[in-house]
Amino acid sequence: MRDFPPQVSAWTDARDGAGHQAGIGVPDTRGPLRFLWWLLRQQGDLVLAGCLCSLLWMLPTALTPWVFGQAVDEGIRAGDAGRTALWCGVLLLITLVGASSGVFYHTVVVRSWLYAAYGQTRLVTHQVTRLGHVMPRRAPTGEVLSVNGSDGDQFGHFIEIFSRLVGNVVAYVLVAVIVLQISVPLGLVVLLVAPVLALVSSVLLRPMAAAQTRERSRDSELTSMATDIVAGLRILRGIGGERIFGANYARQSQRVRQAGVQAGSWGAFVEAVGVLLSGLFVVALMVLGVQRVRDGDLQIGELITFLGYALFLVQPIRVVFEAAQQITRSVVSARKTIGVFGTTDPWPERAPLEPDQLRALAEGELVDASSGLRVRPGRLTMVVSALPDESARLADRLGRYLPAGDTVPSGDDEATGRAARRAAAERSRVRADLESRDAERAQGAWGVTLDGTDLADLPLDQVRSRVLVSDTAAHVFAGTLQDAVDPHRTLRREQAEAALHAAAAEDVYDILPGGWQGVLDERGRGLSGGQRQRLVLTRALAADPPVLVLVEPTSAVDAHTEARIADRLPTHRRGRTTVVMTASPLLLHHADEVAFLVDGAVVATGTHDELVTGHPAYRSTVLRGDAEAAPAGSTTTTTTTTNGTTQEVTP
């Protein structure tokens, strides 16, 4: 039988020993119901075992009223010790079967729940790593994460309720057979009235569910407020506002309380109605039963059996309604999941180049058609733009990344009804639209050539192995410092040390207790902006790609350290093609060639000195740009700007 944690092979080349795709494969995303069916088929043996165990577990409760009634009629009242012993034996048998199935049932349910939930986590991981920067264009981070968290849990629920439902329905049918054999009219009453009762009480479930949804949505806003207070705590304690935001939180907390009390009283009402209805059902059976006994149609033990079933039958019917609710929720979850799992990879299939062809390629010139940038092999080229966004876009193009900015808006979880459906339809339209636009961009010529070969003619993975773009949003992962600098564990220590030195990141090494084995928190939390930036730079340099594109690698670094980096970077990258997007004179000084970008096109090239003397617009961008942003010297800054020249900053 399957066990957790599951193997997952979807979207990878993972094969088992026999060459088959092992474990969970690519999910069926043609529709929510098909997805749920796929989910059940994924763990068919567990689901079957679950259904069987749940039936066995139900057996004693389903059969006890009947066995007890028989024991009373045939044994106890008749004074027949043999029959009594026989029925007691039957009861013992089913009790033992039921009680010992409990442990198996529990085990199977936990197994299949976790198989589904862990499977979901791994599928999300596989899909995200397969799609890379395309993923955030299709779904916001929060949505991808909720597909893992709440939706994964929901699928666990789904499989659990499925097996419970099957067990209960079979038990119900079993009871129906018993009851009808004893007395057809009473049997019909039992079988028909019980569903009607459950149906009546289910009408009340809707407002209760609405109240619970309101409570949840207010509560999640409250949690957001708490996180927000913590995130802005420096301001609240540094500048003030404790009272205002404390009061805001308290107000929302009271709104949650009100919604909670409301949801609670709906719950109380549903339960009270349930008590009343099922109680009246028992009373009706009392009256009818006594009538039948009086008429001589029914024995006393059989009356007890009926009373027992009047109490028992409510349960399977409740399960049916719970299942209906859970399945509805699962369909919603399945729809969201399909949005993430159904996303396709826009890149074309390309035959990989041979290793030496690939090596030769990287020794050629890198040319971007749309800006006219030509990067000579083995040289350090820097690109200056008055608008940092422009150079970031250029970097994306050089690395074959789809242009930033296109995303699908996030949905509202709590919205219901027609408006929500319309919004969801709109979102999937936007998503499909973007998907086809991206595919078009990805399939056609890219416009960036390496040694004359368009990047679109290479498999994406080979592009990534040649050209590394380290952008400003580069992520630092939790783990040891060594993992952060050498994620593939392929470096020698000397190489890592050299990269650390070139990025002037020795102090990052210094502050972490444990050196290379020192632990970084997620997103490099705990490091300053400058330290994080130099760590990212260290990683990029340590990766040592044939073509390296660095986007504003020193924007958060102080001038002293920046000067150090500027000094060491060219030596470290000597003979390798390097492109740096920057406007810092400290770095530009060391460039072999500088390209000046205006409105997305290269308007001038040369060394820094040549451009400073020969190109006024360039001079004002690199020498004045920062002065405008400088917060400290308001008066002098203003004069600098109004003069519009750079003379006074030259000593």
Next chain:
Amino acid sequence: MSDLLDPELRARSARTWRDADDRPPVVPDLLHPPDPGTTGLRDRHRLLWQRHALRRERAQAHLMTALDPDRGLPVARSRTVVDYLRGLLRERSRLVVLVTLANGLAAAAGLAVPLLLGRLVDAVDLSGGDPAVGVVRDLVLLVVVVLVAQAVLTYAAKGLAAVLGQGVLAQAREHVIRAVLRLPLGKVESASTGDLVTRVTRDVGSMSGAVRWALPEFIIGVVTVLLTVVFMVLNSWALALPTLVTASLSLFQIRRYLQQAPAGYLLEGATYSDINTTLTETVEGARTVEAYRMQQDRRSAGVDDIEVSSQAERYGLVLRNVLFAVMDMAFSLPRVITLVVGAWLYSRDAVTIGDITTAMLYIETFYGPFDRLVGTIDRLQVGVASTTRLLGIAEVPPDRTAGDDRPEGSTLVGQRLRYAYRPGHDVLHGIDLRLEPGERLAIVGPSGSGKSTLGRLISGIHAPTGGTVRVGGVELTELPLELLRTEVALVTQEHHVFRGSVRDNVELARDGAGEDGVWRALATVDALDWVQALPQGLDTVLGSGHHEVTPAQAQQIALARLILADPHTLVLDEATSLIDPRTARHLEGSMNALLTGRTVVAIAHRLHTAHDADRIAVVTDGRIVELGSHDELIAAGGEYAALWRAWTS
């Protein structure tokens, strides 16, 4: 190449670098069951319990570290939580009594029905199948009355329980947030927020489950279980005996379970949050993963997390299975024993068929509340563990006591300043600094030189470990916080926009500034146009999921706060203020409006910031090595001059 590094660093590097991939597996091999067919049944059984014991050790070890974090905020003792909870309940003692009473009555009514059914069976049985019409009618009427009463009482009981649970919960979480908002300034500035975020999200969630649901259910459970026992005995003590004996035998196992379960569930919770953290990083860093071709590494990280989580789940699974095995037997065997005993007693005329019927019905209803009670205690224990972490927030000692002296004048003087984050490791070695009102001082220096620390000392965030920082003759850290804020402000991460109205976002700097004050501040920083264009003006709610502002607008809001706070001295730390060069360009006017007429200390990254200042201090290794105007320093030909030449030539 490596001779580029400083020798001490190189030695440490050699010591800590791991060449081979010698990382131990995420879970020890002992935790994996042997391959099928390799060991006998006995051995498999022995190994199963060995694994269970090992998992218990892991859960206990995690519990120890969770309760006693080596860094971050303190954790309260369980005793404190119990006292606190008791206090909350005492404030609502009438409600508690009502909840208990209503539940008791509802449970009693519910338990009366099987008793009456038993009487009916007897009436039928003893009359030879033809009971008197009056007797049956009376019994039916009685059952109806009891049922209606039970329904009404159930409604009241559950409703009141919700009122109680929600009330206690609301008060507790508001208490926690108040404690967060009282955290000492120095602690807030130095500690990472991760621990605190976990506490206000996961721990509040777990406390919430415990208080809102488990606390009322606990009361209900105890009342129901006790009353069921009472009714069983009332019906027939002889028929109640089998249930009571087996149930008490199972108590031993239940106790064991309750002792071991919380550590297990705490670990389970932690492993899920690890899974989530890893996945969050994979999603947020999707582009980085792609750029560095780390797909396989991220997938393995996820597999490792799931492996660890699976082990925690297996521990819980076995714990529950042992419990269920015992409880299932203990609560279902009485069914058979009672029938046997009943049959025997009936044959001796000691009980009636009705008594046996009632007893059998009670047995069927006993398991439910008992099982729920065990589950409730489980949740309560986990809730208490979380609450210890929440109440711990309130136990951070204050980092300053306000004195009565008030500053005369606004001259800020630091003398012989020393500071050490770890005892014996001074990062500042006796710095003297005097700020004349209205002057601009730029502090430059390489990273790690101590310039940010200096900024924190002169803005009163931390008290120096040696020397003094005084404004107008009074030690900064002896000023009440409200007063300190009007003297000097450290500008860091000011791009944070709170979930709240524009008004709240600005007015926070001067509570009670009023509508006019807020508008004036916004006008000063040129933010009037876009704020006026907002759908609800000042009342428009900002933040993710609401109206989202651009980075430039966020910055303007931050500047408007400072206008309103109106300190005479500002400390601007470029390293942490994250002033985005892309937006800074548009904010020049807003920034100038803020700085005009104030003393400014700029911890500068950009040389132009330094150039434009009245004086520049170059800090290296915790000492001021150069101090003077731009021209003076250029003339002196020191480090600053060299840097400046590199920048501009």
